[in-house]
Amino acid sequence: MNRTVFLKLNYIFVLIFIYLPIFLMVGLSFNESKYFNQWTGFTLQWYEQLFQNQNILNALYNSMIVAVVSTFLSILFGFGIALYLFRVKNRFTSFVEKFIYVPIVIPDVTMAAMMLVFFIFLSNYLEIKLGIATTIISHTAFNISFVTVLIGSKLTRKLRVLEEVASDLYANHFQVIKQVTLPFVMPALLASVILSFVLSFDEVVISMFVTGPGSTTLPVYVFSMIKKGVTPAVNSVSSLMLIFSLILVTGVLLLSRKDNLK
Amino acid sequence: MTRNKLNNILGLPGIIFLSIFFFTPSLFIFRYIFGSRTRTGKTSFDKIYFDSFSQLLDFNVVPIINKSVVTAFFVTLICFVVGYPFAYYIKKLSTTMKYFSLFLISIPFLTNFLSRTYSWKILVSKNGLITKYVSMFYDVSSLLFTDFAVVLGMVYVYLPFMILPIFTSLENIEDSLLESAKDLYANPFKAFYYVTFKLSLPGVIAGVVLTFIPSLGAYIIPQILGGSKSMYLGNFTVLQFIQASNWPLGSLVSLIILLFMVFAINLLFKFEGQRNL
Amino acid sequence: MTYALKFENVSKSFSTSDAIKDISFEVEKGEFFSLLGPSGCGKTTILRIIAGLEQPTSGDVYINEQLINDIEPHLRPVNTVFQSYSLFPHLTVKENIIFGLKIRKYDKKEIDSSLEEVIALIDLKDHLKRKPHQLSGGEQQRVAIARALINKPEVLLMDEPLGALDLKLRERLQVEIKSIQESTKITTIYVTHDQTEALAMSDKIAVMSKGEILQVDDPETLYEKPTNKFTSNFLGNPNVFKGVIKNEKFISDEFEEIAVSNTKNGPASIFIRPEIISFGFNKVTSPNVNCVEGVVEHILYRGSWLDVIVSVNNTKIEISKENNFDLSIPDEGEKIYLYWYINKTWVVFDDQK
Numbered sequence: 001m002n003r004t005v006f007l008k009l010n011y012i013f014v015l016i017f018i019y020l021p022i023f024l025m026v027g028l029s030f031n032e033s034k035y036f037n038q039w040t041g042f043t044l045q046w047y048e049q050l051f052q053n054q055n056i057l058n059a060l061y062n063s064m065i066v067a068v069v070s071t072f073l074s075i076l077f078g079f080g081i082a083l084y085l086f087r088v089k090n091r092f093t094s095f096v097e098k099f100i101y102v103p104i105v106i107p108d109v110t111m112a113a114m115m116l117v118f119f120i121f122l123s124n125y126l127e128i129k130l131g132i133a134t135t136i137i138s139h140t141a142f143n144i145s146f147v148t149v150l151i152g153s154k155l156t157r158k159l160r161v162l163e164e165v166a167s168d169l170y171a172n173h174f175q176v177i178k179q180v181t182l183p184f185v186m187p188a189l190l191a192s193v194i195l196s197f198v199l200s201f202d203e204v205v206i207s208m209f210v211t212g213p214g215s216t217t218l219p220v221y222v223f224s225m226i227k228k229g230v231t232p233a234v235n236s237v238s239s240l241m242l243i244f245s246l247i248l249v250t251g252v253l254l255l256s257r258k259d260n261l262k
Numbered sequence: 263m264t265r266n267k268l269n270n271i272l273g274l275p276g277i278i279f280l281s282i283f284f285f286t287p288s289l290f291i292f293r294y295i296f297g298s299r300t301r302t303g304k305t306s307f308d309k310i311y312f313d314s315f316s317q318l319l320d321f322n323v324v325p326i327i328n329k330s331v332v333t334a335f336f337v338t339l340i341c342f343v344v345g346y347p348f349a350y351y352i353k354k355l356s357t358t359m360k361y362f363s364l365f366l367i368s369i370p371f372l373t374n375f376l377s378r379t380y381s382w383k384i385l386v387s388k389n390g391l392i393t394k395y396v397s398m399f400y401d402v403s404s405l406l407f408t409d410f411a412v413v414l415g416m417v418y419v420y421l422p423f424m425i426l427p428i429f430t431s432l433e434n435i436e437d438s439l440l441e442s443a444k445d446l447y448a449n450p451f452k453a454f455y456y457v458t459f460k461l462s463l464p465g466v467i468a469g470v471v472l473t474f475i476p477s478l479g480a481y482i483i484p485q486i487l488g489g490s491k492s493m494y495l496g497n498f499t500v501l502q503f504i505q506a507s508n509w510p511l512g513s514l515v516s517l518i519i520l521l522f523m524v525f526a527i528n529l530l531f532k533f534e535g536q537r538n539l
Numbered sequence: 540m541t542y543a544l545k546f547e548n549v550s551k552s553f554s555t556s557d558a559i560k561d562i563s564f565e566v567e568k569g570e571f572f573s574l575l576g577p578s579g580c581g582k583t584t585i586l587r588i589i590a591g592l593e594q595p596t597s598g599d600v601y602i603n604e605q606l607i608n609d610i611e612p613h614l615r616p617v618n619t620v621f622q623s624y625s626l627f628p629h630l631t632v633k634e635n636i637i638f639g640l641k642i643r644k645y646d647k648k649e650i651d652s653s654l655e656e657v658i659a660l661i662d663l664k665d666h667l668k669r670k671p672h673q674l675s676g677g678e679q680q681r682v683a684i685a686r687a688l689i690n691k692p693e694v695l696l697m698d699e700p701l702g703a704l705d706l707k708l709r710e711r712l713q714v715e716i717k718s719i720q721e722s723t724k725i726t727t728i729y730v731t732h733d734q735t736e737a738l739a740m741s742d743k744i745a746v747m748s749k750g751e752i753l754q755v756d757d758p759e760t761l762y763e764k765p766t767n768k769f770t771s772n773f774l775g776n777p778n779v780f781k782g783v784i785k786n787e788k789f790i791s792d793e794f795e796e797i798a799v800s801n802t803k804n805g806p807a808s809i810f811i812r813p814e815i816i817s818f819g820f821n822k823v824t825s826p827n828v829n830c831v832e833g834v835v836e837h838i839l840y841r842g843s844w845l846d847v848i849v850s851v852n853n854t855k856i857e858i859s860k861e862n863n864f865d866l867s868i869p870d871e872g873e874k875i876y877l878y879w880y881i882n883k884t885w886v887v888f889d890d891q892k
Contacts, residue, residue: 007351011363014348014425017418018370021381024391028384037389077276084273088266096277103284107479107523109496110291113503113516117294118287141284144276161625164592167612168619169639169686173268175613179642183629195372202374205481209503219376226380226486230387234380242377249372253365 022242029235036230046236056237058214059221065132066207066217067200070139074196077140078147079189083181085148086155103145111142112209119210130212138210139203143196150195154188191255194248202245294513303507314510323498323515330495333409334477337416338424341473342466344417345424349465350458353432364429371422379486382418386411386487407489415487416477423476424469431465432458464533471530479519495519542604543568543726544694549588549598557584559750562598566694566743569724571717573737576747577773582730586696589728591615602693618687619696623703624679626671632682633667639690657689660719677708684716688723695720695727701736713740734774738762746770768808768887777810777885778856784886793854797829800882807888813846813859815883818869823878830878831856835869849877 029047033040050056081100085093103111115138122128159181166180182189204219211217222241225234298311318324352363370378385392386405392414393405405411435458443453481496488494493501495515502512544566552558559581566572574582587593588600591612600607607615618639626635634641636657640650658664661681671679680700687695700716701709717740720727731737737744738758745755748769754761765771772779782791784807789797799809823830833851845868846859856877869875 007347010344010347011351014344014421015363015366018367018421020391021385021418022370022378025377025381025384036384073279077279080272080274081276084269084277087269088273093273096273099280099285103280105475105523105527107475107496107516107519109479109481109499110516110520113499113512114287114291115283116503117290117509117513118283121290121293137283141280144280148276158625161621161623162627164590164612165619165621165625165627166638166642168590168592168617169642169690170613171638171642172611172613175642179638180627183627198372202376204376205500208500219374222380223376223482223486226376226383230384235384238374238377238380241374242381245372245374245377246369249369252372253368257361 025235026239026242029232029239031232031235034232036235046232047240049233050236050240053233055221056218059216059218062132062135062211062215063201063218066135066139067197070136070143070200071193071197073136073140074143074147075189075193078144078192078196079151081144082148082151082155083177085152086160100145100148103142104149106142108203108205111138112206115141115206116209130210131215132211134210134212135207135215135217138206139200142206143199146199147192147196150192151185151188154185159184187255191252194252194255198245198248198252202241291513291517294509295517297510299508299510305509311510314514317508317511318514321511323511326493326495326498327518329493330478333413333416333494334474336413337420337477338470338473340413340417341421341424342470345421345469346428346466349425349429349432353429364426367422367425370419371426375419376482378419379415379483382411382415383486386414406487407492409488409492411487412484412492412494415483416480419483420473420476423472427468427472428462428465431462431468435461467530467533471526475523475526478522541568542566543570543602544572544589544728545599545601545604546585547599547601549585549595549600551581551584551588551593551596553584557581557750559584559588562750562752564745564752564755566726566728568726571720571727571729571740571742573729573731573741573744574747575731575734575737575744575773577732580747581750582732582747583698586619586698586728586730589615589694590617590619590696616693617696618690618692619698620680620683620687620700622699624671624676624683626679626682626686628671630670631667632663632669632671632674635671635682636663636667636686636689638686653689657685660688660722661685661715676704677712680704680712681715684719688719688725691723691725693726695725697727697729699730699732702731709736716740738774746773748773763885765810765885765887767891771808771810771885771887775812776857777812779808779810780854781806781808783807784888789884789886793852794831797831797884798881799884799886801886803888805888805890807886810885810887811856811879811883812885813857816856816858816877816879818847818849818858818860818875818877820869820875822876827882828878828880829884830876832874832876835871835873835875838868838871849875851877 028036030042030044031039032043032045081096085097085100115134119128119130119134128134162180162184163176166176171179202219203217204223207217208220208223211220218237218241222234222237225231225237293307294305295314296310296312297305297307298313300306348367352360352367355363383406384390387393388404388406390405393402396402396405439457439461440453443457444450448456479496480494481500484492484494484497488497495518499512499515499519502508502515506512542565546562546564549562550558550560557579562581562585574585576582584593588595589602591607591610595608602616626632627638630638633654637650637654640653645653661684663678663681663685666674666678666682671682674682684697684700697716701712704712713736729737729740738761741758743755743757744761745752746761746769747753753767754765754770756764761770762774765774771777780789780791780793782789782794783805784790784799784801785804787799787802789799789807789809797809822832831851833849833856835847836850836855837848839846839848841859842862844859844861846857847869849856849858858877
């Protein structure tokens with residue numbers, strides 16, 4: 001077979017492979033029939049049922065709270081660490097610079113296990129219950145690293161010179177951050193807001209370990225539905241989650257592309 | 263306020279947070295490994311136990327490790343065989359098409375993992391598209407809950423992890439290098455092997471590590487596509503924590519997954535280091 | 540005499556290069572003072588110490604008689620024009636220029652009148668609303684200068700401001716900067732590695748090498764009467780010979796005797812600049828000149844001048860001559876006589892630094 005033809009077929013095959021299941025799932029979520037192997041007509045009834053399902057609404061509410069709060073915290077901490085690593089160079093910071101990658105690469109099962117044993121151990125001594133708070137803490141713990149790395153990649157020599165220019169032009173430390181550093185890293189900052197929101201909102205395994213009864217997040221709840229089988233309800237809620245993260249992720253990609261072109 | 267004080271105030275809250283809520287928890291795993299499961303499901307720490315290590319054999323963990331490694335190996339291999347030509351092809355596309363293709367491949371990289379895995383479940387379950395196709399040749403009613411489904415699902419989810427780093431390293435190769443290889447009498451195959459492939463190796467290694475590690479520790483995919491009977495390292499660990507309440511053994515297995523990861527990343531850095539010499 | 544800037548025994552050590560050792564110098568009010576030296580000699584470090592971006596390891600820095608060692612950069616009455624322009628990419632040209640005034644909360648009236656003043660000096664009227672990336676390199680550097688100048692600093696610091704520009708533009712901006720400095724009388728410290736730039740613009744030049752200042756003088760003295768080998772070599776492209784001075788004669792392997800005007804004796808090097816040497820086809824005998832015989836080896840045609848390489852007693856002497864119509868160009872291989880004034884033979888003894 002001709003080399004170019006092979007490459008082209010492989011390209012088309014991969015794209016179909018990746019997108020076919022997604023389109024199929026989204027399509028089926030509008031299928032009137034309960035059975036996915038027959039199409040009987042278009043309907044929105046599965047979505048309507050979704051919004052009447054109190055369990056799903058509760059889980060969605062929990063997920064939102066967890067994602068918003070952990071995003072806020074991880075931006076606060078992660079941006080701080082990125083600036084700190086950018087400005088201070090010593091043995092401690094070079095250790096932190098390497099260590100910061102661990103929460104990103106650690107397998108989710110391992111992290112889930114260690115967060116669980118930690119919280120349970122603490123509950124012997126403190127008033128701690130597994131729930132929203134422990135989920136927020138765990139999500140923040142891995143999101144901080146993503147924020148630090150993403151923003152850190154934008155803290156370059158060029159920015160350092162611009163900061164020096166600003167302090168040469170009478171800007172004090174806070175003014176330097178407000179007038180120069182923040183505008184400079186704004187695209188990366190926005191991207192990391194979206195990214196940590198998405199990462200938190202989509203997270204399953206760690207949440208499964210550290211949420212308590214009544215504080216289940218949406219993905220954990222959906223996961224338990226999925227395990228039971230293929231149903232129209234799962235089709236629609238999965239489609240919604242997918243489309244939601246798709247929109248946000250597209251935002252991140254466009255932001256980073258715009259930033260690279262600048 | 264001096265500059266240093268301000269910088270410390272910026273960085274320390276986050277570092278303290280991570281020390282308490284990431285670093286300290288990681289130490290607890292070690293403590294739990296040397297605990298023992300009591301009859302009530304609680305873990306006892308009154309002395310140093312080695313129960314979890316002996317249970318590695320008693321509970322047949324070794325075959326599970328084997329199966330996980332073999333699965334991860336095949337997933338990585340398939341991803342490479344399909345992903346490399348894909349990355350190679352989009353490198354040659356026009357700028358617009360290149361970025362559009364890259365965009366299409368980056369989206370699943372970050373979008374909802376659970377939904378994507380589920381969408382695959384539709385295809386392989388009874389009467390699903392792929393099941394229908396395969397059943398024309400083999401006598402199967404459903405591919406769901408087979409190792410085949412697990413491997414395909416992992417390939418489906420982790421393929422972008424292979425393609426993106428390979429593409430990045432291919433993109434960094436200057437065309438002039440290939441031209442000079444051809445100028446120096448290399449035929450297209452040799453030029454590809456000695457120039458393109460060798461220079462893209464860092465991307466290949468990064469892609470291999472990025473695919474192998476999550477495949478090895480995967481929990482969601484085996485759970486959804488493999489069912490409760492097929493055991494992999496990831497869902498074995500979860501089982502110990504959630505159902506069996508054997509936290510020492512769960513801690514040990516989760517540490518084993520971590521060690522595999524550290525090993526793979528070290529390998530990555532070693533290759534990278536050699537290249538920079 | 541009042542000093543705008545004074546360094547007293549300032550040292551700064553780095554683990555890498557660019558360290559400075561025990562630097563002392565003074566800059567008068569209104570002076571255009573250049574720091575000249577090869578890259579890595581520490582000149583930029585001196586500038587950064589003045590700006591407060593580096594802390595000296597030891598020693599004191601004064602601006603207007605006031606010790607400023609512990610004053611933070613944003614509180615110092617100095618402004619810098621950086622090498623890479625370094626305009627704020629997110630701000631317009633106007634916002635860049637008035638940055639320093641806005642930060643210090645000047646009111647709108649003051650800002651507007653200062654802006655007008657600066658624009659009268661530097662023509663940027665058409666660019667005020669643009670973003671930096673829409674400007675050429677030369678325009679960006681003009682904005683950077685305006686941005687520093689508008690603050691009327693006690694000392695203006697310029698770190699190789701023209702380094703990234705092409706030759707023609709560089710020469711035009713040299714003139715522009717010099718005339719701005721003369722009309723504003725702002726004390727200026729100018730860092731450069733380009734000797735012609737330093738010679739053309741400065742009131743005083745400090746020649747630096749390996750973290751030390753070797754000589755501080757006005758351009759003419761520096762060029763004509765360097766006190767050390769490094770300066771003699773770094774400025775211009777002199778013919779250098781090593782030998783001994785004895786009874787007002789220079790003796791070396793190549794030369795039996797070349798008359799010099801120094802009375803001191805001892806091992807030394809002599810420097811003969813290519814442009815002070817004349818040549819002719821007849822021997823010149825005069826008590827005021829040295830004359831040597833040589834053969835033309837090579838002629839390099841440079842357009843507005845010629846470089847002639849002459850071999851004399853197994854060595855080579857380079858002379859350069861303006862290409863004007865009364866220059867009779869010798870042929871390669873032709874025998875000629877070289878002559879120059881005895882008092883223009885510059886001597887640096889080996890015990891001089």
